[in-house]
Amino acid sequence: MRILSAASVLAIALTATSAQAQDRTTSWTGPYVGGQIGVTNIDNDRNPQVRFDTNRDGTFADTVRTGTGANAFSPGFCDGRANGVSPQGGCDNGDQALEGGAHIGYDMDFGGVVVGVVGEYDRTSLEDSVSAFSTTPANYVLTRKLRDSFGIRARVGVPVGSALLYATGGAVHGRFRNSFTSSNTANAFAVTDTRTNGWGYRLGGGAEQRLGGGLSVGILYLYSSIKDDGDNRIDVTRGTAPATNPFVLTNAAGTQFQRTDERFRSHAVKATASFRF
Numbered sequence: 001m002r003i004l005s006a007a008s009v010l011a012i013a014l015t016a017t018s019a020q021a022q023d024r025t026t027s028w029t030g031p032y033v034g035g036q037i038g039v040t041n042i043d044n045d046r047n048p049q050v051r052f053d054t055n056r057d058g059t060f061a062d063t064v065r066t067g068t069g070a071n072a073f074s075p076g077f078c079d080g081r082a083n084g085v086s087p088q089g090g091c092d093n094g095d096q097a098l099e100g101g102a103h104i105g106y107d108m109d110f111g112g113v114v115v116g117v118v119g120e121y122d123r124t125s126l127e128d129s130v131s132a133f134s135t136t137p138a139n140y141v142l143t144r145k146l147r148d149s150f151g152i153r154a155r156v157g158v159p160v161g162s163a164l165l166y167a168t169g170g171a172v173h174g175r176f177r178n179s180f181t182s183s184n185t186a187n188a189f190a191v192t193d194t195r196t197n198g199w200g201y202r203l204g205g206g207a208e209q210r211l212g213g214g215l216s217v218g219i220l221y222l223y224s225s226i227k228d229d230g231d232n233r234i235d236v237t238r239g240t241a242p243a244t245n246p247f248v249l250t251n252a253a254g255t256q257f258q259r260t261d262e263r264f265r266s267h268a269v270k271a272t273a274s275f276r277f
Contacts, residue, residue, distance in 0.1 A: 026210060028109040028116075028157075028164060031277050036120070036220065037100035038270030042128050043223075044093040048261035049077040050132040050142065054250035060258055064246050066135070072246040075133035082131035082139035085183050091131055099124040099268055101148075107155075114157040114164055123148045126266060130259045134246075138184040142234065142259050144196070146266070149174040149226070151202055162210040164218075169203045174226040174264060180234050187247055188239035192256075196230020200263070208272070218272045226264045233258045 050073075051060040064072040075086060080093025105118030129143040150173045157166025175197045180189055201224070208218035236247045237254040247255040 026162065028107045028114045028159060028276075031104070031106045032216075032274045033102070033104045034272060034274030035100070035102050036122070036270040036272045037098070038220075038268055040097055040099040040124055040126050040266050040268035042093070042095045042126060043265035043267060044079050044095075044128075046261055046263075046265070047079055048130040048259050050130060050140065050257050051260055053256045054247075056251050056253060056256060060256070062250070062255075064134075064255060065249065066246050067244050067249065070135070072134050073132055074135060075137070077130065077132050079130060081127075081129040081143065082133070082141050085133070085137040085139050087133050091129075093129075095127045095129070097124050097126040099126070099270065103272075103274070105155075105274075109159070112158070114155075114159055114166070116155050116157075118153050118155060118168075120151045120153070121148065122151075128264055130261070132257075134184070136184065138182060140182045140184065140234075140257075141180065143179045143181075144176045144228065144232070144264065145179070146226075146264060147175050147177055149224070153202060157208075164208045165205075166208070167205045168220075168222075169201065171199060172202045172224055172226060173197065173199050174224075174228075176228055176230070176264065178230070178232045186239055186241040187245065187254075188237045190235045190237075191232065192235055193230045193232045196228050196232055198227045198229040198262075198264075200224060200226030206272070208274070214276045216274050216276065218274075220268075220270045220272050222268045222270070224264075224266050224268065227262050228264055229262075 053060045054062040078091035080091030083089040101122035103120040107116035126146045132140040153168045153170030155166045155168035157164045204222035206220035233256045
């Protein structure tokens with residue numbers, strides 16, 4: 001991936017620079033504050049789909065069928081936002097966004113190893129969509145957007161000259177906004193839970209370079225996986241469609257559907273700047 005390649009190049013550059021220092025004259029022990037900014041990408045290799053509850057019993061394992069008994073969603077699904085009303089138009093699954101925020105942490109330098117903890121807040125607008133296609137033809141696009149996240153991570157590093165190479169991991173809490181669009185203008189649609197949230201984990205690594213005067217800069221890679229614990233469903237009712245519409249054939253109150261994947265997964269590479277006290 002391009003984002004991983006960029007992280008590798010920057011990490012190698014920082015390592016090469018730090019290796020030139022012959023003596024380590026400063027300790028990493030102490031508190032620090034700073035900020036981070038970078039690019040985050042959706043991990044779009046999971047092939048999510050859409051599942052349906054036609055009899056509204058709370059179990060999303062039904063097939064939406066036409067009056068002849070055919071599967072109304074036989075064209076299938078795609079990972080991303082639909083480009084047209086059929087799978088032939090493809091889907092845009094390369095969502096990318098800026099991500100930035102602030103952090104505060106504390107490190108303990110034990111000579112050959114540095115151990116610390118860092119808390120962080122990030123703001124972004126990264127979207128994750130999945131699309132379904134009906135035989136009408138029509139598309140149905142479910143989108144969730146990560147608005148912000150709060151994380152706390154441990155990190156363990158090895159000092160190399162005036163630099164620190166480290167691995168990191170911890171917990172993260174994300175807040176989402178959910179939306180829905182469709183080329184179907186006959187039925188009526190409603191999002192049952194537009195704001196959801198959940199907990200997950202983050203893993204990654206980075207490099208940090210001391211510049212003097214308490215200032216340090218670095219590069220950080222993080223993989224995040226957050227489970228969306230909200231009850232986000234799309235409620236489909238008859239609207240202006242006839243009574244033979246597939247969404248109301250099983251239950252006149254309509255059909256509900258939701259995406260199959262509960263986790264929001266992303267890769268991020270960020271530049272960091274910190275001031276140490």
